[in-house]
Amino acid sequence: MNSNFSQPQRQSLIGVVVMFADTFQGTARALWPFLIVWIWKIDQYNKLYIALVVLSVILLIAIVAYLKYLNFTFFLDEKNEEFVVRKGILNKSRIAIPLDKIQQVNINQSFIQRLIGVHALEVDTAGSNGKEVSIRAIKESLAVSLKERLLEGAQEAIADDNEFAGESSQAKQANRPFIQISLLSLVKTGITSNYIRSFAVLLAFMITIFQNLEEFINASGYDDNPLDNYINADVLLQFISFIVAAIIFLTLVVNLVRTIVRYYNFRITKQQNGLLLSYGLLNTKNTIIRPEKVQVVTVGRNYFQKKFNLNDLKIRQASGMEANDRDQSKSAIEIPGCNETEKNVLLQFLLEKIPERGVMLKPNFRKIIFETFKFLIIPIGIFFLFAFKFTPFIKEYIVFVPIYGVFAAILIYFAFRNSRLFVTDDFIIKQSGAWDIDNDYIAPHKIQTISLKQFFWQKGSDVGIVTLHTAGGTISFGLANFTKLNQLVNYWLWQVETTDKHWM
Structure with missing residues (x-):
């Protein structure tokens, strides 16, 4: 492998081991029900037959891994300003990523990759849900060079700000972490x-x-x-x-x-245009957070974490607009165990100021009634219906019904009591949670669209639900006073239309 990225090149040959491990893991996940049955009845089969089957599967996986290595190439198309990846064994595919669409390039290292001395390079683009391209086995020096080249093409001014931590002793000296989460x-x-x-x-x-x-x-x-x-x-x-x-x-x-x-060894290095996060004991991960890409910041803590002065941060950056909330939540970047000072420093850097609570909006009491029906009455009713009509054997678990009822009632009550919406000129803060209390922070200029819903049976009580859509996911609040929500929606729309700030 060489640093002339204009010519197609393959990954490190030793990376076949990584591809073998990936293929083996994927096969095991797909066939795990059959494997469990097979292991359970292993004494019923001939040992020679078992050995031949295992060796055949290993040989087949090894062949597939080598073919994956052989058919995976990447290069930079200087003329069209694209990063091109070709891959596939039977179904060939060509992925061309415009350099100006590249948002982030991460260099990670799993336990197996660390053993054989290679890294993984992952490329994220604007409008993609997750990583667009992943090069699974590449030498560190080459990964650093390719990362710099890709980011130069995406944004010339930030080439020097995205050096991979560990590139050299000089870089380490210059990029000392300004926050390090202790053991x-x-x-x-x-x-x-x-x-x-x-x-x-x-x-x-x-x-x-x-x-x-x-x-x-x-x-x-x-x-x-x-x-x-x-x-x-x-x-x-x-x-x-x-x-x-x-x-x-x-x-x-x-x-x-x-x-x-x-x-383990969670370090946050402050750079001119963002934060570089490095962490992991067995699998080392490196990721970059840019304030302009940040859409939603969530700060969460429970009673014990409050006593220990701990905060957990989740940061959702701009990604594919087609991604659902579950995918957005999974892809959120987590920063665990921050104390109050570290939390404020991060909020100041990511949001330009520390959010303060303003006008408070509470949910209507009908919310707790709705939640009681949804999580208490309906589940218990379904249990008794099945216990006495369809599956009588579950009657022996009826002793757990009161326990579930008490537990669910407590969670419903505290979730209702903690549900709040705070609004200022600069931020929208949604508080939620029964035990783990989360505060979601959104700047109005990050809003893409707003949905305000009111069903016909809610008109008499004047309640509704508002949903704020951002490029990093959605935030919903209800059941609250519909008239007040409508006023807030008009105010937020006015802010979005008149601000000179961009959502990314």
Whole structure:
């Protein structure tokens, strides 16, 4: 490989290992149900047959990986000012990206790539949802040169501001991080975030294990469960307490390990036109944030994080207009474990000033009634309908209905109490959440379109829902006073039409 990008060239030959790993992972994900069944019944098959099948699959994946390497080329078309990538084994494709459309070039490194000494270079463009092109195996020096060349073509003035961290000792000296998330902050973040989701996943996993154990005992031909002779009320209570404690402990451990592995050595380097984020223990990631591309900034924290002086930031930049909110949320850039000072520094840099709360708008009390029907009455009603009409075996889980009812009612109440909309001349702030309280910050000039809805049955109560559409996703607020929402919409539209600021 050479730095003359005007000629088509392939990735590093050692990168075949990366492509083999990618192909193997994709195959395993596609066939995982069959693999589980096969492993479960492995004793029923001939060992020689199993070995031949495994070797054949590995050989086939290796051939596919090599063909991917052989058919993947990239070069710069100087005449048309395009970055061109050709790839495909049977279905050949040619991707041509105009240099002036390139918004971001990231150099990342997974664990396997680190072992074999290559990097991945990913190119994002204006109007794309996610990465447009990914070169999976390229040497660091070549990746840095190509990154500089692509960004020079996109914007001449920022070529020197997008050097890859680690390019040289001189660059490291010049680009020292002005914010670095400490290991202690990551530990605090790991034990205070995402535990509800992790707890639910682990609980479902444990329930599945017990169900499989019960099915195994029944299939063994026992008339009675053999464990019944050893279990009394005290033993059962102790066992349940142990299981709950074990799940809570595993939840904390899983969150802690996941946070440290993902965000280890999180550094933010301030550059002339943006921020360079570098992080990761096994998979090293580097990404650039430019203030002009930032559409929505979300600051979130819960009760424990507030006590620890922690804030989690999520930054949504301009991307494809066709992307839905779920995709936008997944592609958001996260900065975990910021203290109050670091949060304010980042907000000042990204939004040009620290947002302040202004006029407050609360939702109508009908919102809590609607949420109660949606998340409490309807789910419980469906459960009883199936329990007594279609699937009687789920009656044994009826003991969990009161627990769900109390838990859902608490979440609905606090979500309603925390739902607020704050409006100033410079920012729109939406507050939401039952336990994790999120504040979404939007500048009015970032708004693309505004939707104001009111169903016919809401006219008598004068309530409605407003949705702000940006290039980084949507923000909705309701059910609130429709007259006030209409006044705010007219004010925001006037701001968008009269401002001299651009959305990107």
